[in-house]
Amino acid sequence: MSRWAPDAALRLESAAVELFEEQGYGPTTVPQIAARAGLTTRTFFRHFADKRDVLFLRDREFPDVVGAALAGLPDALGPGELVERGLAVAVAPLDHWRDSIGRRRALIQTDDRLKERELLKSARLSEAVASALGTRGLTPLDARLLAATAVAVFDAALDEWLDSADGTALADHLTAVWERMRAVRG
Amino acid sequence: MSRWAPDAALRLESAAVELFEEQGYGPTTVPQIAARAGLTTRTFFRHFADKRDVLFLRDREFPDVVGAALAGLPDALGPGELVERGLAVAVAPLDHWRDSIGRRRALIQTDDRLKERELLKSARLSEAVASALGTRGLTPLDARLLAATAVAVFDAALDEWLDSADGTALADHLTAVWERMRAVRG
Numbered sequence: 177m178s179r180w181a182p183d184a185a186l187r188l189e190s191a192a193v194e195l196f197e198e199q200g201y202g203p204t205t206v207p208q209i210a211a212r213a214g215l216t217t218r219t220f221f222r223h224f225a226d227k228r229d230v231l232f233l234r235d236r237e238f239p240d241v242v243g244a245a246l247a248g249l250p251d252a253l254g255p256g257e258l259v260e261r262g263l264a265v266a267v268a269p270l271d272h273w274r275d276s277i278g279r280r281r282a283l284i285q286t287d288d289r290l291k292e293r294e295l296l297k298s299a300r301l302s303e304a305v306a307s308a309l310g311t312r313g314l315t316p317l318d319a320r321l322l323a324a325t326a327v328a329v330f331d332a333a334l335d336e337w338l339d340s341a342d343g344t345a346l347a348d349h350l351t352a353v354w355e356r357m358r359a360v361r362g
Numbered sequence: 363m364s365r366w367a368p369d370a371a372l373r374l375e376s377a378a379v380e381l382f383e384e385q386g387y388g389p390t391t392v393p394q395i396a397a398r399a400g401l402t403t404r405t406f407f408r409h410f411a412d413k414r415d416v417l418f419l420r421d422r423e424f425p426d427v428v429g430a431a432l433a434g435l436p437d438a439l440g441p442g443e444l445v446e447r448g449l450a451v452a453v454a455p456l457d458h459w460r461d462s463i464g465r466r467r468a469l470i471q472t473d474d475r476l477k478e479r480e481l482l483k484s485a486r487l488s489e490a491v492a493s494a495l496g497t498r499g500l501t502p503l504d505a506r507l508l509a510a511t512a513v514a515v516f517d518a519a520l521d522e523w524l525d526s527a528d529g530t531a532l533a534d535h536l537t538a539v540w541e542r543m544r545a546v547r548g
Contacts (some may be wrong), residue, residue, distance in 0.1 A: 256547050295481040317518060317539070318546040324514030325547065332506055353503070360504040361442045361511065361544070 185223040185233055187213040192230040193279055201227075201287045228293050231280055234273070235297045239304030242266040247310035255314055259305060259326045260354055267330075267346045274346075278338045302327045329353045371409040371419055373399040378416040379465055385513040387413075387473045391468045414479050417466055420459070421483045425490030432494035439499055445491060446540055453516075453532045460532075464524045488513045515539045 191212035195204045206227055210220045225228045246262035253261065271276065284290040305323035310316065333349040340349070377398035380388045392413055396406045410416045432448035439447065456463065470476040491509035496502065519535040526535070 268421070292478055292482055295485055296478055299481055314546070317522070317542055320518055321514060321539070321543045322546045324518075325511060325543075328507060328510030328514070331510075332503060353507070356503055356548070357507045357511075360500070360508045361547075 184213070184215055184219055188220055189230055189233045190217060191277065193276070196231075196283050196286075197279070201283060201290065204269050207272060228290060231283060231290060232279075232293060232297060234280075235300075235339060238266070239301045243304045243308045245303065247311070251312070255309060255312065255318070255322055258312065259309070259322055260350075262305075263326060263330055264347045264350055268299075268352060270346050274338070277334075280327070281338055298327050298331060299328070325357065370399070370405055371403055374401065374406055374409060375419045378413075379462070379469065382417075382469050383465070387469060387476065414476060417469060417476060418479060419485060420463075420466075421486075424452070425487045427512055428487060429490045429494045432491065433497070437498070441495060441498065441504070441508055444498065445495070445508055446536075448491075448494070449512060449516055450533045450536055453519075453536060456532050460524070461521075467521075467524055484513050484517060487516070511543065515543055 180327055190208060192204070192209045195208055204227070206220050207217050209227070209230065210217045218232075224233075228330050242262060245265040246258060248265075249258055249261055295302045302323045304318075305326050306316075306319040309319035309322055314322070329350065333346065333353040336353065337344070337346045373506070374395060378390070378395045378510045381394055381398055392406050393403050395413070395416065396403045396408075406416075410419075428448060431451040432444060435444055435447055470480050487507075490503075491512050492505040495505035495508055500508070515536065519532065519539040522539065523530070523532045523535045
């Protein structure tokens with residue numbers, strides 16, 4: 177067993193998802209996950225704070241990805257357009273991961289502590305968007321409101337995408353949900 | 363010590379806030395809280411699931427209060443107006459509790475697990491608003507988006523209200539924040 181394992185986190189994630197699906201989230205232990213991945217418990221804790229954390233590996237970087245997407249857009253865009261385009265850029269790579277994101281979501285629905293952790297994920301994304309908007313000159317209040325709107329649209333679009341089986345890209349669901357968001361406010 | 367104590371939950375909440383402020387959230391134990399309130403640990407656990415829960419006593423009923431406020435408004439209102447007026451009705455009694463809500467918020471900021479619990483509070487409020495909107499005929503997606511918007515406005519207005527010292531009512535902060543929400547979306 178190599179101590180240096182650049183793909184250790186991904187192997188631990190796969191092993192955890194398999195075990196959670198086979199025997200449930202509650203009964204699965206960190207040593208079991210590590211053993212299934214062919215790694216030590218100590219390696220597990222180098223990559224993850226706890227058993228919950230392993231299901232949120234891919235979410236760690238997403239706020240930074242969205243922040244970077246926003247930072248890369250032209251200054252001339254209005255804040256609403258900026259957020260809408262930034263999210264569309266950031267989600268493009270997710271289409272390749274639809275199956276594993278869907279399995280992960282199904283697991284999260286089985287446990288209240290995982291659902292709580294999922295809320296934290298949305299809060300971190302909201303902070304990243306608000307911070308990127310702050311550097312564009314929005315007031316803290318405006319940045320916070322627009323960021324919360326963007327995260328609500330993103331979360332809803334992600335569910336629509338996972339629930340639909342017609343191969344529509346996540347970015348297209350995002351566009352449709354932004355339109356509903358504008359319509360529902362009247 | 364009376365077993366029948368209708369105000370036990372409120373006494374436990376006061377005792378907990380005092381102890382958390384005096385010695386910090388982490389070191390404070392449930393037996394200490396119960397003792398300060400002149401009650402038993404067993405009574406504590408009849409009212410609260412854990413030490414965190416005691417800080418969220420007043421949030422338990424708020425989603426129902428908002429749902430009832432929405433249900434009581436005329437059918438003729440559009441969904442946006444419905445949510446805006448329903449929230450304004452529901453928050454009116456909170457002005458009397460500004461000091462204790464502020465102390466509670468300050469305590470929540472000191473601990474990550476309390477911050478997580480606070481996110482759950484917002485999620486429950488969002489579900490209650492979405493459910494009330496569903497009975498008015500909105501699609502689940504539209505109800506979800508408008509509910510998320512309402513909760514973002516509520517959370518921001520609550521912070522503006524707690525941070526301001528000029529005595530402006532929470533309902534007036536709500537009105538101002540709804541206006542910013544409309545403006546920032548462009």
